[in-house]
Amino acid sequence: MLPLQRTIDALAKSHNEAATPTLIAALKTDSVEVFDGVVRALCARRSKMGHLAVLRYWDVLTPSQKLIVEKGRCRMGVALREALLDGDDRLFAAAYEFVEASGDYDLTPTLVMVAERSCGERADAAVALTLNLVEQLCRWLAADREPVLGRDPETIRYCVLESLERSVERYRQHRRAELLEAFVVLAGPDSKTLRNILESPYHPCHQSIVQSLTVSVSPNVLGLLTTLFAYRDAPQAVRNVVGKRTDQPFLDALLATPLDSKNVAFMKNLARTKSLACCEANPALLAQLTDQQQAAAMRLLAASGASDDRKLSLADLLIKHGPVEARVAACEALRPIAGQRGNQLVLQALDDAAGEVQAAAVRQLRERRIPGAMNKLLELVESPNEAVSAAARDALWEFRFDNYAARFDLLDDDARRSMGARVALVDRSTLARLRAELSNPARRLRLRAIEMVAAMKLLPQMADALIERLQDEDHVVRVAAADALQHCTADDVRNALLAAIDDRSVAVQTAARNSLRALDGETQLGDATALVEEAAP
Known part of the structure; x- marks a missing residue:
């Protein structure tokens, strides 16, 4: 093999055009080693004819041989484009598989052209491959890592997006909605072109893009839709789509979006959305949601521009049948809604078995001016549930x-x-x-x-502190402390008052005697005085 390999290597490097036909003829060899060397040589040359010849063998190549071909893809662009545009079925299939395996984004404009100018299986395949490449690119961008091509992902995105934008301009001719979806996904929420289309009802692409946003369950499309609604000033078309969709993939995406009052764009978009079908009081729809999602649905509806009746209906359903987290959210959603129906729901929540729900209701009792609210709050201050007790204390500020x-x-x-x-x-x-x-x-x-x-x-709870005041530097304070201790019955109080009878202040002595008299009566006071006299030196 050594002399033969040298020959193959020489032909690979030769500038003689006859080298390519010679190598192509050698592809018919029965020797695997020779075949591998010839394939490697043809891929190393810049010859469209040689590359097309290799592609015709693509379906019989082993994985290791396909890897050899993929290493020469930087020189095979012309052949691949011709195979995709004008090649026979075998060449088209080979080029399709090659691009799919290698992820060659430079051929995206060619795939778009195939999808636009033809119909049938080839056009469908070109569309599918374009969407696949865009999806891969989106994953690479999200992962913030270099793709296998060794080029900057943002540069690749710019080039691919440019070809898709030109396709958008030609939409009247080709009517390929799938290419619009690829553009939408790759353009992202900050694309001026996309925003102009969404804000222009008479744009040729408007209806198709809105339809894609309405029915697509692609994670990339759902991510774009929720980003436009939650973090941008959403066009009316986007708000309409969000207000109508109820499919599970969309619900999972929307209800996972955190509702932050500091997110001005999200709160503004919600306030301008008059209907959220995914957050209606629909038992069948709510049954599909997790506990956290039901609570999120209630919070979203409460922040939206929906009518109070819709908010009350969902709150009513959740307070009666929802999980604890959703019942709390429902009770909190009632806060800005005045009226008898809201009051009844708050009172219903007040009897809930869960302390968190009761606490949410307690915080609203006074502001709703419900009769008997003050007495009820004073009663709930001593609730064994700490959350309820704390809420009652907060309400009695x-x-x-x-x-x-x-x-x-x-x-x-x-x-x-x-x-x-x-x-x-x-x-x-x-x-x-x-x-x-x-x-x-x-x-x-x-x-x-x-x-x-x-x-x-x-006084009984503060007896020890009052006893300390019997030693106060000011006799007026000592008098007041001695007088107050008459309402305390502990033994140390009596002993402290007995000691205070020897105070240097007559007023303190008098107050101590009066308190002892109140505690023990006249007889016991006499005995106490005798004891003091006996103890005196």
Whole structure:
């Protein structure tokens, strides 16, 4: 084989035109080694005739031999174009398989031309291959990696898109809707050409592109449609398509799109969409959706420009039969919708078994001005479900310790007691805040803190802090603390009051005796005094 291989190599490099016919004749050899060498030599030469001869053997080549041919594809463009445009069936099939296997995007304009100028199996095959190449290119672009051709994917996209745009201009002649779909997919949401077509109802391609957006289940088309609707200022045609589609692939794509109030484009497009068929109160349609998708459908409809009746119908259906996540979304969707029907649904949600749903309803009770809302919220503050309790506390925002402290001096005694009781119930930080106030450097604030403890009926809970005030530097504070302790019955309170009888201030002594008298009665006070006298030196 060595001398023969040298001959084949010499013919491959020869500038003599006779070398090509010689190599073509050698393709008839029975030797696999010679055949491989001849194929390699013909692919290495820039000869259309030689390349066409190799293509005629394509259907009998082994995978390794096809790989040899693919390595020479950079020199085979002319032969491949001729095979696709004017070759016989065998050459066309070989060129088709070669392009499909190698992913040669340079032949996209040729495939478009075949699809446009003919009809039948060849045109259909050219269309299918064009769509396949575009889909591969989209995957490469999405993966952000270099394709096997070793060229920049964006450069390839630009070249392919240019040929498809020219095909769009010739649409009146060829009427190939599939080529329009290839253009739509590759053009992307930022294409000015695509936007002009979508915004021009009388454009020759308008109806076909809208039809493609309406029926296509291609992931690329669905991705384009949802991107136009969720992240761009969508044309009316796109909003109409989104409003009508109910097929499962589209639902999966749309309902997976996050609804963010900061996404101005999405919120604007939704507000201008008066109907969303995929989010209607349709039990059969909802049955196809997952729990998360049902909740997403409710949120989308709530943000849309659909009528309140449609929103209420879906909310009603979900509150009665939906999963927990969807019931929460339905309850939240009721918030901006006033009226009796909305109030009834909120009250229905208030009896839901799930705490999350109850909490969503609780947050709306006051703003809806439902009769008895205040008493109900005060009752729910003590709910064993933390979500419900927290929601009730949030709704009773005015019953916060800061608000109570700021208004305390302006309230009469009845108002102090009434509001104080509610603050003690609602604000969990009340005890800690009172302790902090009792230690305030300002005497006035310490005295006011003791008054607040009494008004809020928290004396037993604050007994230890009041006992500390019996050692206060200011005798007025000590008097107030001793007086307040008469309502506390713990043993340490009694002992602290007994000790306070020896206070250097007569007023404190008097207050301590009065509190002990209130706690123990006259007799026990006498015994206590005797004990103190015995203990004195």
